[in-house]
Amino acid sequence: MDMRLFEYALEIYKTKSFTKAASHLHIAQPSLSKQIAKLEQELGVYLFDRKPGSIEPTPDGLCFVKQAEKILQMRDDLRREILERKEGIRGELKIGSTAITGGHVLPPLFRIYNEQFPNVCIQLIEESTERLIDLTARGLVDISILSLPIEDSRLNTKTMLTEPLYLVLPKEPKQWMPEKLKRIMSSTKLIKQNAFPIEDFANCPFILLKQGYGFRRTVLELCARGRFEPQIAYETSSIETAQSLVGNGLGLTVVPEMVIHRSSYQSSLTYIKLDSNPTRTLVFTYNKKRYLSMNAKALIEIYEKQS
Incomplete structure:
Protein backbone atom coordinates (compact mmCIF):
# COMPACT_ATOMS: atom_id res chain seq x y z
CA MET A 1 0.00 0.00 0.00
CA ARG A 85 23.11 9.08 12.89
CA LYS A 86 24.56 10.30 9.61
CA GLU A 87 24.72 14.06 10.15
CA GLY A 88 24.66 14.55 13.95
CA ILE A 89 22.82 17.28 15.83
CA ARG A 90 21.24 19.66 13.35
CA GLY A 91 17.84 20.53 11.89
CA GLU A 92 14.93 21.58 14.12
CA LEU A 93 13.96 21.27 17.78
CA LYS A 94 10.34 21.97 18.77
CA ILE A 95 10.07 22.73 22.47
CA GLY A 96 6.86 23.56 24.29
CA SER A 97 6.43 25.60 27.44
CA THR A 98 3.91 27.78 29.21
CA ALA A 99 4.81 31.47 29.39
CA ILE A 100 5.11 31.37 33.19
CA THR A 101 7.98 28.86 32.90
CA GLY A 102 9.47 29.50 29.47
CA GLY A 103 10.31 33.13 30.11
CA HIS A 104 12.40 32.24 33.15
CA VAL A 105 13.94 28.82 32.42
CA LEU A 106 14.54 28.79 28.68
CA PRO A 107 16.47 31.96 27.66
CA PRO A 108 19.77 31.03 29.40
CA LEU A 109 19.33 27.42 28.28
CA PHE A 110 18.79 28.47 24.66
CA ARG A 111 21.85 30.72 24.75
CA ILE A 112 24.13 27.83 25.71
CA TYR A 113 22.39 25.47 23.29
CA ASN A 114 22.84 27.89 20.38
CA GLU A 115 26.52 28.27 21.19
CA GLN A 116 27.06 24.51 21.15
CA PHE A 117 24.70 23.58 18.31
CA PRO A 118 24.39 26.52 15.90
CA ASN A 119 22.95 24.27 13.17
CA VAL A 120 19.79 23.55 15.16
CA CYS A 121 16.78 25.83 14.66
CA ILE A 122 14.77 26.03 17.88
CA GLN A 123 11.03 26.53 17.55
CA LEU A 124 9.45 27.67 20.84
CA ILE A 125 5.76 26.82 21.22
CA GLU A 126 4.05 28.67 24.08
CA GLU A 127 0.61 27.28 24.91
CA SER A 128 -1.52 26.28 27.87
CA THR A 129 -0.54 23.15 29.79
CA GLU A 130 -3.55 21.28 28.42
CA ARG A 131 -2.67 22.13 24.83
CA LEU A 132 1.03 21.26 25.27
CA ILE A 133 0.21 17.86 26.73
CA ASP A 134 -1.87 17.11 23.63
CA LEU A 135 0.79 18.37 21.20
CA THR A 136 3.55 16.41 22.95
CA ALA A 137 1.49 13.22 23.15
CA ARG A 138 0.72 13.47 19.43
CA GLY A 139 4.39 13.97 18.57
CA LEU A 140 3.89 17.50 17.24
CA VAL A 141 6.32 18.86 19.85
CA ASP A 142 9.64 17.12 20.57
CA ILE A 143 9.73 17.96 24.25
CA SER A 144 7.82 20.20 26.67
CA ILE A 145 8.61 21.72 30.05
CA LEU A 146 5.57 21.28 32.29
CA SER A 147 4.74 20.94 35.97
CA LEU A 148 3.53 17.79 37.68
CA PRO A 149 1.16 16.05 37.72
CA ILE A 150 1.18 14.77 34.13
CA GLU A 151 -1.60 12.23 33.85
CA ASP A 152 -1.44 11.34 30.15
CA SER A 153 -0.25 7.71 29.87
CA ARG A 154 1.38 8.43 26.48
CA LEU A 155 4.03 10.64 28.09
CA ASN A 156 7.28 10.14 29.98
CA THR A 157 8.77 12.71 32.34
CA LYS A 158 12.24 13.59 33.61
CA THR A 159 12.49 15.81 36.69
CA MET A 160 14.08 19.25 36.26
CA LEU A 161 13.56 21.05 39.57
CA THR A 162 11.29 21.54 42.55
CA GLU A 163 10.71 25.07 43.83
CA PRO A 164 8.67 26.71 46.62
CA LEU A 165 5.52 28.72 46.05
CA TYR A 166 4.76 32.11 47.58
CA LEU A 167 1.62 34.12 48.20
CA VAL A 168 1.70 37.55 46.53
CA LEU A 169 0.02 40.55 48.14
CA PRO A 170 -0.07 44.30 47.51
CA LYS A 171 2.59 46.29 49.34
CA GLU A 172 0.00 48.26 51.28
CA PRO A 173 -2.82 46.78 53.41
CA LYS A 174 -6.22 46.53 51.71
CA GLN A 175 -9.72 46.35 53.11
CA TRP A 176 -10.19 42.73 52.00
CA MET A 177 -7.12 41.50 53.94
CA PRO A 178 -7.47 39.64 57.28
CA GLU A 179 -7.00 41.96 60.27
CA LYS A 180 -4.09 39.87 61.54
CA LEU A 181 -2.27 40.36 58.25
CA LYS A 182 -2.94 44.10 58.16
CA ARG A 183 -1.23 44.46 61.54
CA ILE A 184 1.77 42.38 60.56
CA MET A 185 2.18 44.17 57.21
CA SER A 186 3.10 47.34 59.06
CA SER A 187 6.46 45.67 59.78
CA THR A 188 8.64 44.27 56.98
CA LYS A 189 10.57 42.28 59.59
CA LEU A 190 7.41 40.59 60.86
CA ILE A 191 6.28 39.71 57.34
CA LYS A 192 9.59 37.97 56.64
CA GLN A 193 9.50 36.11 59.96
CA ASN A 194 5.93 34.79 59.65
CA ALA A 195 4.56 31.93 57.55
CA PHE A 196 0.79 31.96 57.09
CA PRO A 197 -1.76 29.17 56.65
CA ILE A 198 -3.48 29.42 53.28
CA GLU A 199 -6.89 29.16 54.98
CA ASP A 200 -6.32 32.63 56.47
CA PHE A 201 -7.03 33.97 52.97
CA ALA A 202 -10.20 32.01 52.25
CA ASN A 203 -12.28 35.20 52.04
CA CYS A 204 -9.82 37.17 49.90
CA PRO A 205 -10.15 37.77 46.12
CA PHE A 206 -7.84 35.47 44.15
CA ILE A 207 -6.25 36.11 40.76
CA LEU A 208 -5.66 32.84 38.90
CA LEU A 209 -4.44 31.64 35.55
CA LYS A 210 -7.15 30.57 33.11
CA GLN A 211 -8.54 27.08 32.60
CA GLY A 212 -6.06 24.76 30.89
CA TYR A 213 -2.96 26.01 32.73
CA GLY A 214 -1.36 23.51 35.09
CA PHE A 215 -0.38 26.18 37.61
CA ARG A 216 -4.07 27.06 38.09
CA ARG A 217 -4.64 23.49 39.23
CA THR A 218 -1.67 23.77 41.59
CA VAL A 219 -3.22 26.81 43.28
CA LEU A 220 -6.69 25.25 43.45
CA GLU A 221 -5.23 22.13 45.07
CA LEU A 222 -3.35 24.33 47.56
CA CYS A 223 -6.63 26.01 48.52
CA ALA A 224 -8.39 22.64 48.70
CA ARG A 225 -5.84 21.49 51.26
CA GLY A 226 -6.85 24.56 53.25
CA ARG A 227 -10.47 23.37 52.94
CA PHE A 228 -11.83 26.23 50.90
CA GLU A 229 -12.62 27.16 47.32
CA PRO A 230 -11.03 30.48 46.33
CA GLN A 231 -13.12 33.50 45.40
CA ILE A 232 -11.80 34.19 41.89
CA ALA A 233 -11.75 37.92 41.10
CA TYR A 234 -9.78 37.79 37.83
CA GLU A 235 -8.38 35.18 35.44
CA THR A 236 -5.45 35.70 33.08
CA SER A 237 -3.07 33.71 30.89
CA SER A 238 -0.06 35.70 32.15
CA ILE A 239 1.60 35.54 35.56
CA GLU A 240 2.96 39.03 34.92
CA THR A 241 -0.58 40.35 34.46
CA ALA A 242 -1.63 38.55 37.64
CA GLN A 243 1.12 40.31 39.58
CA SER A 244 0.21 43.67 38.08
CA LEU A 245 -3.40 43.17 39.20
CA VAL A 246 -2.15 42.33 42.69
CA GLY A 247 0.07 45.40 42.71
CA ASN A 248 -3.02 47.50 42.05
CA GLY A 249 -4.78 46.04 45.07
CA LEU A 250 -7.29 43.91 43.18
CA GLY A 251 -6.54 40.64 44.92
CA LEU A 252 -3.80 38.15 45.71
CA THR A 253 -2.13 35.38 43.74
CA VAL A 254 0.42 32.58 44.10
CA VAL A 255 3.70 32.37 42.16
CA PRO A 256 6.68 29.99 41.95
CA GLU A 257 10.00 31.19 43.32
CA MET A 258 11.61 31.71 39.89
CA VAL A 259 9.10 34.45 39.13
CA ILE A 260 10.07 36.47 42.21
CA HIS A 261 13.71 36.88 41.23
CA ARG A 262 12.88 38.43 37.86
CA SER A 263 9.62 40.21 38.56
CA SER A 264 9.36 43.82 37.39
CA TYR A 265 6.64 44.44 39.98
CA GLN A 266 8.63 43.73 43.15
CA SER A 267 8.43 47.32 44.38
CA SER A 268 4.62 47.14 44.59
CA LEU A 269 4.32 43.58 45.90
CA THR A 270 4.88 41.59 49.08
CA TYR A 271 5.84 37.91 48.85
CA ILE A 272 5.03 35.83 51.90
CA LYS A 273 5.66 32.25 52.93
CA LEU A 274 2.94 29.71 53.58
CA ASP A 275 3.24 27.40 56.57
CA SER A 276 2.52 24.29 54.48
CA ASN A 277 5.67 24.94 52.40
CA PRO A 278 3.97 24.23 49.05
CA THR A 279 6.10 23.47 45.99
CA ARG A 280 5.79 22.67 42.30
CA THR A 281 7.96 20.28 40.30
CA LEU A 282 8.95 20.99 36.69
CA VAL A 283 9.69 18.12 34.31
CA PHE A 284 10.84 17.53 30.77
CA THR A 285 7.92 15.77 29.07
CA TYR A 286 8.02 13.69 25.88
CA ASN A 287 6.14 10.94 24.04
CA LYS A 288 7.22 7.57 25.45
CA LYS A 289 6.57 5.68 22.19
CA ARG A 290 8.26 8.07 19.78
CA TYR A 291 11.91 8.59 19.01
CA LEU A 292 13.45 11.23 21.29
CA SER A 293 15.77 13.13 19.00
CA MET A 294 19.42 13.83 19.67
CA ASN A 295 18.49 17.51 19.59
CA ALA A 296 16.09 17.06 22.51
CA LYS A 297 18.50 14.84 24.45
CA ALA A 298 21.20 17.50 24.06
CA LEU A 299 18.90 20.11 25.60
CA ILE A 300 18.26 17.90 28.64
CA GLU A 301 21.98 17.22 29.03
CA ILE A 302 22.85 20.92 28.90
CA TYR A 303 20.28 21.68 31.58
CA GLU A 304 21.56 18.89 33.84
CA LYS A 305 25.14 20.14 33.53
CA GLN A 306 24.08 23.68 34.46
CA SER A 307 21.98 22.60 37.45
Missing part, protein backbone atom coordinates in the same frame (compact mmCIF):
# COMPACT_ATOMS: atom_id res chain seq x y z
CA ASP A 2 1.42 3.35 -1.06
CA MET A 3 2.42 5.51 1.94
CA ARG A 4 1.00 8.53 0.14
CA LEU A 5 -2.50 7.11 0.56
CA PHE A 6 -2.07 7.30 4.33
CA GLU A 7 -1.15 10.96 3.96
CA TYR A 8 -4.12 11.60 1.69
CA ALA A 9 -6.64 9.99 4.04
CA LEU A 10 -5.19 11.75 7.07
CA GLU A 11 -5.35 15.17 5.40
CA ILE A 12 -8.98 14.63 4.40
CA TYR A 13 -9.77 13.64 7.98
CA LYS A 14 -8.08 16.78 9.34
CA THR A 15 -9.63 19.24 6.88
CA LYS A 16 -13.02 17.47 6.47
CA SER A 17 -12.83 18.45 2.82
CA PHE A 18 -11.48 16.86 -0.35
CA THR A 19 -10.95 20.31 -1.86
CA LYS A 20 -8.94 21.68 1.09
CA ALA A 21 -6.98 18.44 1.43
CA ALA A 22 -6.07 18.50 -2.26
CA SER A 23 -4.88 22.10 -1.92
CA HIS A 24 -2.71 21.27 1.11
CA LEU A 25 -1.30 18.20 -0.65
CA HIS A 26 -0.67 20.14 -3.88
CA ILE A 27 -2.60 17.71 -6.06
CA ALA A 28 -5.77 18.04 -8.14
CA GLN A 29 -9.02 17.38 -6.29
CA PRO A 30 -10.33 14.87 -8.89
CA SER A 31 -7.08 12.93 -8.62
CA LEU A 32 -7.36 12.84 -4.80
CA SER A 33 -10.95 11.61 -4.99
CA LYS A 34 -9.93 8.91 -7.46
CA GLN A 35 -7.05 7.72 -5.25
CA ILE A 36 -9.28 7.48 -2.17
CA ALA A 37 -11.96 5.63 -4.14
CA LYS A 38 -9.31 3.10 -5.28
CA LEU A 39 -8.13 2.72 -1.67
CA GLU A 40 -11.69 2.11 -0.47
CA GLN A 41 -12.17 -0.47 -3.20
CA GLU A 42 -8.96 -2.23 -2.20
CA LEU A 43 -9.98 -2.29 1.48
CA GLY A 44 -13.59 -3.20 0.74
CA VAL A 45 -14.98 -0.44 3.01
CA TYR A 46 -15.92 3.22 2.78
CA LEU A 47 -13.55 5.50 4.68
CA PHE A 48 -15.58 8.70 4.44
CA ASP A 49 -19.22 9.71 4.35
CA ARG A 50 -19.49 12.27 1.59
CA LYS A 51 -22.22 14.65 2.74
CA PRO A 52 -23.03 18.09 1.26
CA GLY A 53 -20.69 20.60 2.88
CA SER A 54 -19.02 18.07 5.16
CA ILE A 55 -16.83 14.98 4.99
CA GLU A 56 -16.91 12.70 8.03
CA PRO A 57 -15.00 9.46 8.59
CA THR A 58 -16.96 6.23 8.84
CA PRO A 59 -16.15 3.94 11.82
CA ASP A 60 -13.81 2.02 9.49
CA GLY A 61 -12.35 5.30 8.25
CA LEU A 62 -11.66 6.50 11.80
CA CYS A 63 -9.83 3.26 12.55
CA PHE A 64 -7.82 3.66 9.34
CA VAL A 65 -6.72 7.27 9.91
CA LYS A 66 -5.68 6.58 13.51
CA GLN A 67 -3.46 3.70 12.41
CA ALA A 68 -2.24 5.71 9.42
CA GLU A 69 -1.13 8.51 11.72
CA LYS A 70 0.89 6.04 13.83
CA ILE A 71 2.52 4.55 10.71
CA LEU A 72 3.45 7.99 9.36
CA GLN A 73 4.90 8.97 12.74
CA MET A 74 6.99 5.79 12.79
CA ARG A 75 8.20 6.57 9.27
CA ASP A 76 9.15 10.12 10.28
CA ASP A 77 10.88 8.91 13.45
CA LEU A 78 12.91 6.36 11.50
CA ARG A 79 13.86 8.92 8.86
CA ARG A 80 14.93 11.41 11.56
CA GLU A 81 16.95 8.85 13.53
CA ILE A 82 18.85 7.64 10.45
CA LEU A 83 19.53 11.22 9.38
CA GLU A 84 20.82 12.12 12.85
Whole structure:
Protein backbone atom coordinates (compact mmCIF):
# COMPACT_ATOMS: atom_id res chain seq x y z
CA MET A 1 0.00 0.00 0.00
CA ASP A 2 1.42 3.35 -1.06
CA MET A 3 2.42 5.51 1.94
CA ARG A 4 1.00 8.53 0.14
CA LEU A 5 -2.50 7.11 0.56
CA PHE A 6 -2.07 7.30 4.33
CA GLU A 7 -1.15 10.96 3.96
CA TYR A 8 -4.12 11.60 1.69
CA ALA A 9 -6.64 9.99 4.04
CA LEU A 10 -5.19 11.75 7.07
CA GLU A 11 -5.35 15.17 5.40
CA ILE A 12 -8.98 14.63 4.40
CA TYR A 13 -9.77 13.64 7.98
CA LYS A 14 -8.08 16.78 9.34
CA THR A 15 -9.63 19.24 6.88
CA LYS A 16 -13.02 17.47 6.47
CA SER A 17 -12.83 18.45 2.82
CA PHE A 18 -11.48 16.86 -0.35
CA THR A 19 -10.95 20.31 -1.86
CA LYS A 20 -8.94 21.68 1.09
CA ALA A 21 -6.98 18.44 1.43
CA ALA A 22 -6.07 18.50 -2.26
CA SER A 23 -4.88 22.10 -1.92
CA HIS A 24 -2.71 21.27 1.11
CA LEU A 25 -1.30 18.20 -0.65
CA HIS A 26 -0.67 20.14 -3.88
CA ILE A 27 -2.60 17.71 -6.06
CA ALA A 28 -5.77 18.04 -8.14
CA GLN A 29 -9.02 17.38 -6.29
CA PRO A 30 -10.33 14.87 -8.89
CA SER A 31 -7.08 12.93 -8.62
CA LEU A 32 -7.36 12.84 -4.80
CA SER A 33 -10.95 11.61 -4.99
CA LYS A 34 -9.93 8.91 -7.46
CA GLN A 35 -7.05 7.72 -5.25
CA ILE A 36 -9.28 7.48 -2.17
CA ALA A 37 -11.96 5.63 -4.14
CA LYS A 38 -9.31 3.10 -5.28
CA LEU A 39 -8.13 2.72 -1.67
CA GLU A 40 -11.69 2.11 -0.47
CA GLN A 41 -12.17 -0.47 -3.20
CA GLU A 42 -8.96 -2.23 -2.20
CA LEU A 43 -9.98 -2.29 1.48
CA GLY A 44 -13.59 -3.20 0.74
CA VAL A 45 -14.98 -0.44 3.01
CA TYR A 46 -15.92 3.22 2.78
CA LEU A 47 -13.55 5.50 4.68
CA PHE A 48 -15.58 8.70 4.44
CA ASP A 49 -19.22 9.71 4.35
CA ARG A 50 -19.49 12.27 1.59
CA LYS A 51 -22.22 14.65 2.74
CA PRO A 52 -23.03 18.09 1.26
CA GLY A 53 -20.69 20.60 2.88
CA SER A 54 -19.02 18.07 5.16
CA ILE A 55 -16.83 14.98 4.99
CA GLU A 56 -16.91 12.70 8.03
CA PRO A 57 -15.00 9.46 8.59
CA THR A 58 -16.96 6.23 8.84
CA PRO A 59 -16.15 3.94 11.82
CA ASP A 60 -13.81 2.02 9.49
CA GLY A 61 -12.35 5.30 8.25
CA LEU A 62 -11.66 6.50 11.80
CA CYS A 63 -9.83 3.26 12.55
CA PHE A 64 -7.82 3.66 9.34
CA VAL A 65 -6.72 7.27 9.91
CA LYS A 66 -5.68 6.58 13.51
CA GLN A 67 -3.46 3.70 12.41
CA ALA A 68 -2.24 5.71 9.42
CA GLU A 69 -1.13 8.51 11.72
CA LYS A 70 0.89 6.04 13.83
CA ILE A 71 2.52 4.55 10.71
CA LEU A 72 3.45 7.99 9.36
CA GLN A 73 4.90 8.97 12.74
CA MET A 74 6.99 5.79 12.79
CA ARG A 75 8.20 6.57 9.27
CA ASP A 76 9.15 10.12 10.28
CA ASP A 77 10.88 8.91 13.45
CA LEU A 78 12.91 6.36 11.50
CA ARG A 79 13.86 8.92 8.86
CA ARG A 80 14.93 11.41 11.56
CA GLU A 81 16.95 8.85 13.53
CA ILE A 82 18.85 7.64 10.45
CA LEU A 83 19.53 11.22 9.38
CA GLU A 84 20.82 12.12 12.85
CA ARG A 85 23.11 9.08 12.89
CA LYS A 86 24.56 10.30 9.61
CA GLU A 87 24.72 14.06 10.15
CA GLY A 88 24.66 14.55 13.95
CA ILE A 89 22.82 17.28 15.83
CA ARG A 90 21.24 19.66 13.35
CA GLY A 91 17.84 20.53 11.89
CA GLU A 92 14.93 21.58 14.12
CA LEU A 93 13.96 21.27 17.78
CA LYS A 94 10.34 21.97 18.77
CA ILE A 95 10.07 22.73 22.47
CA GLY A 96 6.86 23.56 24.29
CA SER A 97 6.43 25.60 27.44
CA THR A 98 3.91 27.78 29.21
CA ALA A 99 4.81 31.47 29.39
CA ILE A 100 5.11 31.37 33.19
CA THR A 101 7.98 28.86 32.90
CA GLY A 102 9.47 29.50 29.47
CA GLY A 103 10.31 33.13 30.11
CA HIS A 104 12.40 32.24 33.15
CA VAL A 105 13.94 28.82 32.42
CA LEU A 106 14.54 28.79 28.68
CA PRO A 107 16.47 31.96 27.66
CA PRO A 108 19.77 31.03 29.40
CA LEU A 109 19.33 27.42 28.28
CA PHE A 110 18.79 28.47 24.66
CA ARG A 111 21.85 30.72 24.75
CA ILE A 112 24.13 27.83 25.71
CA TYR A 113 22.39 25.47 23.29
CA ASN A 114 22.84 27.89 20.38
CA GLU A 115 26.52 28.27 21.19
CA GLN A 116 27.06 24.51 21.15
CA PHE A 117 24.70 23.58 18.31
CA PRO A 118 24.39 26.52 15.90
CA ASN A 119 22.95 24.27 13.17
CA VAL A 120 19.79 23.55 15.16
CA CYS A 121 16.78 25.83 14.66
CA ILE A 122 14.77 26.03 17.88
CA GLN A 123 11.03 26.53 17.55
CA LEU A 124 9.45 27.67 20.84
CA ILE A 125 5.76 26.82 21.22
CA GLU A 126 4.05 28.67 24.08
CA GLU A 127 0.61 27.28 24.91
CA SER A 128 -1.52 26.28 27.87
CA THR A 129 -0.54 23.15 29.79
CA GLU A 130 -3.55 21.28 28.42
CA ARG A 131 -2.67 22.13 24.83
CA LEU A 132 1.03 21.26 25.27
CA ILE A 133 0.21 17.86 26.73
CA ASP A 134 -1.87 17.11 23.63
CA LEU A 135 0.79 18.37 21.20
CA THR A 136 3.55 16.41 22.95
CA ALA A 137 1.49 13.22 23.15
CA ARG A 138 0.72 13.47 19.43
CA GLY A 139 4.39 13.97 18.57
CA LEU A 140 3.89 17.50 17.24
CA VAL A 141 6.32 18.86 19.85
CA ASP A 142 9.64 17.12 20.57
CA ILE A 143 9.73 17.96 24.25
CA SER A 144 7.82 20.20 26.67
CA ILE A 145 8.61 21.72 30.05
CA LEU A 146 5.57 21.28 32.29
CA SER A 147 4.74 20.94 35.97
CA LEU A 148 3.53 17.79 37.68
CA PRO A 149 1.16 16.05 37.72
CA ILE A 150 1.18 14.77 34.13
CA GLU A 151 -1.60 12.23 33.85
CA ASP A 152 -1.44 11.34 30.15
CA SER A 153 -0.25 7.71 29.87
CA ARG A 154 1.38 8.43 26.48
CA LEU A 155 4.03 10.64 28.09
CA ASN A 156 7.28 10.14 29.98
CA THR A 157 8.77 12.71 32.34
CA LYS A 158 12.24 13.59 33.61
CA THR A 159 12.49 15.81 36.69
CA MET A 160 14.08 19.25 36.26
CA LEU A 161 13.56 21.05 39.57
CA THR A 162 11.29 21.54 42.55
CA GLU A 163 10.71 25.07 43.83
CA PRO A 164 8.67 26.71 46.62
CA LEU A 165 5.52 28.72 46.05
CA TYR A 166 4.76 32.11 47.58
CA LEU A 167 1.62 34.12 48.20
CA VAL A 168 1.70 37.55 46.53
CA LEU A 169 0.02 40.55 48.14
CA PRO A 170 -0.07 44.30 47.51
CA LYS A 171 2.59 46.29 49.34
CA GLU A 172 0.00 48.26 51.28
CA PRO A 173 -2.82 46.78 53.41
CA LYS A 174 -6.22 46.53 51.71
CA GLN A 175 -9.72 46.35 53.11
CA TRP A 176 -10.19 42.73 52.00
CA MET A 177 -7.12 41.50 53.94
CA PRO A 178 -7.47 39.64 57.28
CA GLU A 179 -7.00 41.96 60.27
CA LYS A 180 -4.09 39.87 61.54
CA LEU A 181 -2.27 40.36 58.25
CA LYS A 182 -2.94 44.10 58.16
CA ARG A 183 -1.23 44.46 61.54
CA ILE A 184 1.77 42.38 60.56
CA MET A 185 2.18 44.17 57.21
CA SER A 186 3.10 47.34 59.06
CA SER A 187 6.46 45.67 59.78
CA THR A 188 8.64 44.27 56.98
CA LYS A 189 10.57 42.28 59.59
CA LEU A 190 7.41 40.59 60.86
CA ILE A 191 6.28 39.71 57.34
CA LYS A 192 9.59 37.97 56.64
CA GLN A 193 9.50 36.11 59.96
CA ASN A 194 5.93 34.79 59.65
CA ALA A 195 4.56 31.93 57.55
CA PHE A 196 0.79 31.96 57.09
CA PRO A 197 -1.76 29.17 56.65
CA ILE A 198 -3.48 29.42 53.28
CA GLU A 199 -6.89 29.16 54.98
CA ASP A 200 -6.32 32.63 56.47
CA PHE A 201 -7.03 33.97 52.97
CA ALA A 202 -10.20 32.01 52.25
CA ASN A 203 -12.28 35.20 52.04
CA CYS A 204 -9.82 37.17 49.90
CA PRO A 205 -10.15 37.77 46.12
CA PHE A 206 -7.84 35.47 44.15
CA ILE A 207 -6.25 36.11 40.76
CA LEU A 208 -5.66 32.84 38.90
CA LEU A 209 -4.44 31.64 35.55
CA LYS A 210 -7.15 30.57 33.11
CA GLN A 211 -8.54 27.08 32.60
CA GLY A 212 -6.06 24.76 30.89
CA TYR A 213 -2.96 26.01 32.73
CA GLY A 214 -1.36 23.51 35.09
CA PHE A 215 -0.38 26.18 37.61
CA ARG A 216 -4.07 27.06 38.09
CA ARG A 217 -4.64 23.49 39.23
CA THR A 218 -1.67 23.77 41.59
CA VAL A 219 -3.22 26.81 43.28
CA LEU A 220 -6.69 25.25 43.45
CA GLU A 221 -5.23 22.13 45.07
CA LEU A 222 -3.35 24.33 47.56
CA CYS A 223 -6.63 26.01 48.52
CA ALA A 224 -8.39 22.64 48.70
CA ARG A 225 -5.84 21.49 51.26
CA GLY A 226 -6.85 24.56 53.25
CA ARG A 227 -10.47 23.37 52.94
CA PHE A 228 -11.83 26.23 50.90
CA GLU A 229 -12.62 27.16 47.32
CA PRO A 230 -11.03 30.48 46.33
CA GLN A 231 -13.12 33.50 45.40
CA ILE A 232 -11.80 34.19 41.89
CA ALA A 233 -11.75 37.92 41.10
CA TYR A 234 -9.78 37.79 37.83
CA GLU A 235 -8.38 35.18 35.44
CA THR A 236 -5.45 35.70 33.08
CA SER A 237 -3.07 33.71 30.89
CA SER A 238 -0.06 35.70 32.15
CA ILE A 239 1.60 35.54 35.56
CA GLU A 240 2.96 39.03 34.92
CA THR A 241 -0.58 40.35 34.46
CA ALA A 242 -1.63 38.55 37.64
CA GLN A 243 1.12 40.31 39.58
CA SER A 244 0.21 43.67 38.08
CA LEU A 245 -3.40 43.17 39.20
CA VAL A 246 -2.15 42.33 42.69
CA GLY A 247 0.07 45.40 42.71
CA ASN A 248 -3.02 47.50 42.05
CA GLY A 249 -4.78 46.04 45.07
CA LEU A 250 -7.29 43.91 43.18
CA GLY A 251 -6.54 40.64 44.92
CA LEU A 252 -3.80 38.15 45.71
CA THR A 253 -2.13 35.38 43.74
CA VAL A 254 0.42 32.58 44.10
CA VAL A 255 3.70 32.37 42.16
CA PRO A 256 6.68 29.99 41.95
CA GLU A 257 10.00 31.19 43.32
CA MET A 258 11.61 31.71 39.89
CA VAL A 259 9.10 34.45 39.13
CA ILE A 260 10.07 36.47 42.21
CA HIS A 261 13.71 36.88 41.23
CA ARG A 262 12.88 38.43 37.86
CA SER A 263 9.62 40.21 38.56
CA SER A 264 9.36 43.82 37.39
CA TYR A 265 6.64 44.44 39.98
CA GLN A 266 8.63 43.73 43.15
CA SER A 267 8.43 47.32 44.38
CA SER A 268 4.62 47.14 44.59
CA LEU A 269 4.32 43.58 45.90
CA THR A 270 4.88 41.59 49.08
CA TYR A 271 5.84 37.91 48.85
CA ILE A 272 5.03 35.83 51.90
CA LYS A 273 5.66 32.25 52.93
CA LEU A 274 2.94 29.71 53.58
CA ASP A 275 3.24 27.40 56.57
CA SER A 276 2.52 24.29 54.48
CA ASN A 277 5.67 24.94 52.40
CA PRO A 278 3.97 24.23 49.05
CA THR A 279 6.10 23.47 45.99
CA ARG A 280 5.79 22.67 42.30
CA THR A 281 7.96 20.28 40.30
CA LEU A 282 8.95 20.99 36.69
CA VAL A 283 9.69 18.12 34.31
CA PHE A 284 10.84 17.53 30.77
CA THR A 285 7.92 15.77 29.07
CA TYR A 286 8.02 13.69 25.88
CA ASN A 287 6.14 10.94 24.04
CA LYS A 288 7.22 7.57 25.45
CA LYS A 289 6.57 5.68 22.19
CA ARG A 290 8.26 8.07 19.78
CA TYR A 291 11.91 8.59 19.01
CA LEU A 292 13.45 11.23 21.29
CA SER A 293 15.77 13.13 19.00
CA MET A 294 19.42 13.83 19.67
CA ASN A 295 18.49 17.51 19.59
CA ALA A 296 16.09 17.06 22.51
CA LYS A 297 18.50 14.84 24.45
CA ALA A 298 21.20 17.50 24.06
CA LEU A 299 18.90 20.11 25.60
CA ILE A 300 18.26 17.90 28.64
CA GLU A 301 21.98 17.22 29.03
CA ILE A 302 22.85 20.92 28.90
CA TYR A 303 20.28 21.68 31.58
CA GLU A 304 21.56 18.89 33.84
CA LYS A 305 25.14 20.14 33.53
CA GLN A 306 24.08 23.68 34.46
CA SER A 307 21.98 22.60 37.45
